[in-house]
Amino acid sequence: MKNLLKNIKLLLLSYRLRFSENINYRASLISHSIAMLTYAFLRVAIILIAGSLGQGITGWNTYQLILFTGIQQVYISLIFLLVYRQLYILIQNIFLGQLEYDLTKPVDSQLAIALKGSNLNNIFGVVLGIIIIIFSLFKLKLTPSITNFIISAIFLLFGVLIIYSIMFVCSILNFWFDRLENAREFGLRLAGEVSRFPANAYHKAGTIMYFLLLPFTLSVTIPAQALLNQFNLTWMLGLIVISLSLFYLSRKFWQFALKNYSSASS
């Protein structure tokens, strides 16, 4: 427990440091914010167009779909904020044979990597998502309780853990394959595209495909439903089990991969 608290403190300290670093590059912050704004616009536009065609997306009205998009905006921004950059640094370090700087630190090696790579430029994306959520809740005349917000946030973090684990495993492949930095992109795009639409949008996908896509879409569907006061306990339990199992497996794969690592000078 003491160790866990120490690690959390370290992580928070690294975020603070990274934030002061990001604030130094204000032009980049503005540029990232424009990017976030445009992608948020695209997300809302696509889900509204899809919802207006044919039978639409059953079980979701327009403002519920906008609420869903707001949650997806927060979800993707959190991935960029907490995961994306650290894995970029990890891949670079594997290429350059500089991973030993992280491996020799007096903290867990996975944590040492996480300490390096948050990108707080993406905080605007989270804020933007929250604005979209508040707007849609206002239009839906809904006031979720604090518990609903907490449940929503917790399941959003479980969703991020799923993507972190997948992207981490993809990045680790760079131990064996040269110039495979885009493998990390695969995990990100999988999460980004599949989570665009609620889980019931895929119910005609066929059993295997449906269950393959489910963890990604549930990462957004469950938090959105929590704010709408709808709970599906089976899905919730499923998301917890999948995220924890994937995290465990990614950790084991990391430990296995480290045995294959050799730096330029070692």
Added chain:
Amino acid sequence: MRKFLAVIIMSWQDALNHRARIIVWTSIDLILPIVMVLLFRVIYPTPTSLINGLSYSDLVRYYLLITFLKVLIISYPHENVSEGIWRGTLSKYLVKPIAYPLHEILSELGWRQAAALIFLPLVIIISLILKLPLISQPTLTKFFVFFITLFFTFLVYWLFDFIFGLTAFWFTDISGIASLKNVFFTLLSGQLIPPQFLPQSLQQINHWLPFQYIMAFPVKLLQGNLSFSSISFALGLLIFYGLIFSIFAFWLWKKGLKQYSAVGL
């Protein structure tokens, strides 16, 4: 001519050397169309019903062809240009006996060809499994017009993206501007949804912009029988935008080079 060929061959070698990288990129390109095809399965009341003139099988074929065209046409020269300007690595290309834009376009051409060659068998296999012919009523003229269109679409998109890269001479970090471009292109070109599914007002504006002619038009060309007037209008528009983009890119390049400086190289 020999130096141009050398650049293309080098790019081919590089692409084939890193086959795994190309396979991952093409797998990434497949994610969005798969998601959209699955979504439309729910949106279509029955597989035979029509939405805006497209049946469900038309739509599957559309996404398959769009994905292939994306691999073949869509390049991101802005990434190399902006990084070159930002890190100063552009300098090494300025002293080479081939103009930098030409070097970039040729190496991109080589890379795209190699990627398409790897991706093509997959597209053919999928179309055979789904029993969806990719080209309806294939004729020699259709292929000829298709390849001419491909040349212009590649060129127009490359120039369009290159212009965004050149803004790095003044802004250095262009990620925001580049994503703005990506968002509008993705929406208007028909990559996400066919252009006829867009709201009417957006369709009217889109009619005069080059985006849908870069992606959706070549697909329409293969899928249906377009009239001579619509083909000439699309090609005319692509040539027009190609000329405008070339002049603008040339002007920006000249202006930007005067602005450019690199240290410590």
